[in-house]
Amino acid sequence: xxxxVLGSGGWGTALSLVxxxxxxxxxxxxxxxxxxxxxxxxRENPLLKGVSLPEKLKxxxxxxxxxxxDLAVFASPSxxxxxxARKASxxxxxxxxxxxxxxxxxxxTNLRMSQIVQEEIQDKCKVVALSGxxxxxxxxxxxxxxxxxxxxxxxxxxxxxxxxxxxxxxxYTSPDIIGVELSGALKNVVALSCxxxxxxxxxxxxxxxxxxxxxxxxxxxxxKLGGARMTFAGLAxxxxxxxxxxxxxxxxxxxxxxxxxxKTPQEAMDEVGxxxxxxxxxxxxxxxxxxxxxxxxxxxxxYEVLYHNKPVRGVxxxxxxxAKRNELxxxxxM
Numbered sequence: 001x002x003x004x005v006l007g008s009g010g011w012g013t014a015l016s017l018v019x020x021x022x023x024x025x026x027x028x029x030x031x032x033x034x035x036x037x038x039x040x041x042x043r044e045n046p047l048l049k050g051v052s053l054p055e056k057l058k059x060x061x062x063x064x065x066x067x068x069x070d071l072a073v074f075a076s077p078s079x080x081x082x083x084x085a086r087k088a089s090x091x092x093x094x095x096x097x098x099x100x101x102x103x104x105x106x107x108x109t110n111l112r113m114s115q116i117v118q119e120e121i122q123d124k125c126k127v128v129a130l131s132g133x134x135x136x137x138x139x140x141x142x143x144x145x146x147x148x149x150x151x152x153x154x155x156x157x158x159x160x161x162x163x164x165x166x167x168x169x170x171x172y173t174s175p176d177i178i179g180v181e182l183s184g185a186l187k188n189v190v191a192l193s194c195x196x197x198x199x200x201x202x203x204x205x206x207x208x209x210x211x212x213x214x215x216x217x218x219x220x221x222x223x224k225l226g227g228a229r230m231t232f233a234g235l236a237x238x239x240x241x242x243x244x245x246x247x248x249x250x251x252x253x254x255x256x257x258x259x260x261x262x263k264t265p266q267e268a269m270d271e272v273g274x275x276x277x278x279x280x281x282x283x284x285x286x287x288x289x290x291x292x293x294x295x296x297x298x299x300x301x302x303y304e305v306l307y308h309n310k311p312v313r314g315v316x317x318x319x320x321x322x323a324k325r326n327e328l329x330x331x332x333x334m
Contacts, residue, residue: 047274098127133145
């Protein structure tokens with residue numbers, strides 16, 4: 001069986017290793033010929049330091065390689081998913097299963113990543129979403145990890161499960177592609193918020209408050225958009241939220257810490273030196289919440305800090321003293 005991973009960042013590279021370990025014929029595609037050449041020469045991705053790329057892993061910058069794939073994994077950053085899918089579209093076969101592993105929501109269109117892939121490939125083949133608490137740095141060194149393969153088409157979801165699952169990478173299936181993808185995108189805004197809290201010197205009580213109440217907001221919006229409420233309490237929801245809000249592997253949390261310490265959002269992202277998905281997701285959440293008339297005070301305050309330079313200490317005061325609304329202040333969010 002042949003697999004092509006489109007995107008040579010940390011996550012795409014880590015999934016390439018999983019597929020190689022599972023005995024597939026794997027090609028890793030990079031949008032940059034220079035990067036592809038560097039990976040071929042060094043057999044190491046700088047984003048996964050110390051992790052060797054097996055000789056059997058093919059590396060290329062020629063997107064036509066996807067034409068022979070049984071599995072096409074779209075692993076580019078969220079802002080590049082549309083361009084990548086457009087490039088791959090001409091070569092994809094109807095029998096190929098596409099799997100979107102990027103986490104985000106497209107600005108202005110507010111489309112999920114699988115919807116963008118589906119749109120660009122013009123429904124040529126089935127599209128599955130894979131998401132969950134899965135830092136590439138840990139998958140790359142074969143740490144036990146779990147993800148969710150989501151698609152309304154159960155056979156497609158199971159195909160991805162069977163192809164990726166092994167003794168360190170466990171995959172569950174779900175028909176709720178909406179809830180799974182929204183969980184993966186929106187939790188990045190919360191991770192930024194938790195990082196800001198850490199940078200301000202707040203501790204465990206504050207983080208627990210932020211995480212649980214923000215998940216209530218995410219579930220509220222997700223359900224309005226067609227997701228199943230229980231998805232947000234599961235591996236792709238709360239599981240991914242926990243890992244992203246607590247780990248220093250998380251670029252979103254690291255950027256948030258810098259903002260909490262006084263840096264501007266742009267300065268923080270420049271210092272992190274990689275894509276901070278939560279920054280872009282915050283704008284999409286603001287748009288979606290307004291469109292769907294869903295109250296999301298934590299996500300709204302994060303947006304105000306990130307895009308309107310609202311002082312973080314004023315935001316905390318605003319959240320802690322906001323007027324009680326009985327329907328939104330229930331302790332049990334389920």
